[in-house]
Amino acid sequence: MGSVTLCSVSCKDFSNKVLGSGKEGDRDTLNEKLIHKEKVPVLLNKWDSLQRNQLHFVVDSLHPISVKQQKRNLKDSLRRAFDAHPKHIYLTFDDGPLIGSAAIDSLAKEKNIKVSVFLIGKHANMSKGRKRDLEKYENNPLIACYNHSYTHANNQYSRFYNNAEKAFADFEKNEKDLNLKHKIVRLPGRNIWMYDDVRKIDLKNGSTTADMLHKNGYRIFGWDVEWRLNSITGVPVQPQEATLSHIHNFMNNKSSMVPNNVVFLMHDDMFQTKKGQQELSALIDALKKDGYQFEFMQDYPIKY
Missing domain, CATH: 3.20.20.370 (Glycoside hydrolase/deacetylase)
Structure with a gap:
């Protein structure tokens, strides 16, 4: 089926500190990073990337969905996500x-x-x-x-x-x-x-x-x-x-x-x-x- 690459996420930061074995200061720092990450406007970033043609779409040969249709599907999905907000x-x-x-x-x-x-x-x-x-x-x-x-x-x-x-x-x-x-x-x-x-x-x-x-x-x-x-x-x-x-x-x-x-x-x-x-x-x-x-x-x- 069609797929879309929105971003890449590194796993390097998910160390044993996440499991609670790090120092207290390390956990505080990680919490601050996570709080900051939550404030990142994910929907808007995806929307802007789509509008600027910065997303990479891949057409699956077995279940082909055109890039145009994938873009339309993603746009509709993002619209519905925005509609859940004020x-x-x-x-x-x-x-x-x-x-x-x-x-x-x-x-x-x-x-x-x-x-x-x-x-x-x-x-x-x-x-x-x-x-x-x-x-x-x-x-x-x-x-x-x-x-x-x-x-x-x-x-x-x-x-x-x-x-x-x-x-x-x-x-x-x-x-x-x-x-x-x-x-x-x-x-x-x-x-x-x-x-x-x-x-x-x-x-x-x-x-x-x-x-x-x-x-x-x-x-x-x-x-x-x-x-x-x-x-x-x-x-x-x-x-x-x-x-x-x-x-x-x-x-x-x-x-x-x-x-x-x-x-x-x-x-x-x-x-x-x-x-x-x-x-x-x-x-x-x-x-x-x-x-x-x-x-x-x-x-x-x-x-x-």
Whole structure:
């Protein structure tokens, strides 16, 4: 029958210490190694290896199963294994503080869920009202504040990223001005991911700035699913049901950046109307009903 080589395991470490005849210190050291080994994200490692075609498949001549079918079988098996673990959703709101911030703050408290906001310093300094909104975010333990630049590139993204040093300074200014605690960034106008050994670029214009940020200790996160509402009327551009289905598809197919972790992008001003707030409340209730766990971006990704 078909077989697959996932990894090789050495037996050299399984000495008589495992049987209890070693010294106490040796046993403690071994226990620490085993505990560390348990934390290794085995499922994710296998999934990544499969996605990158790093696994070696062998076709048995007696009971031949094609390599393509073996890959499909393994992928289905891994999906079922992931399904046995929790489903993590990251609600992220860009461009605050703005006119929808107070509603976002209230909904986080009402629903008792974790929320991530990517903030713009220029907006925070527009008025006393925006500064009060920022203070609400800062004082709400259910809300984590991150960096979305000071100027939002003045909405001239290509020009902004063409000068990477100036763009980098804009993020630094925002971190200092807003007293941000986490070195976590989302680039305006770009769906760029750069953290650990992950580097995913949507548009090359922006990659140099992202590289500079990453080299200076920042983690950069994009998004998997985006939801848009008309900020004036609160009417969804994409119906709530379709957006919810999109999230489910990413979760069930394991097609998000990391399986079982879906980063969901919205924008602050979408929720300035009662209609928009009701839509968001209903979507949160639906996600809760489906067993999703709400997480902060600082804990991304949760691995298995």
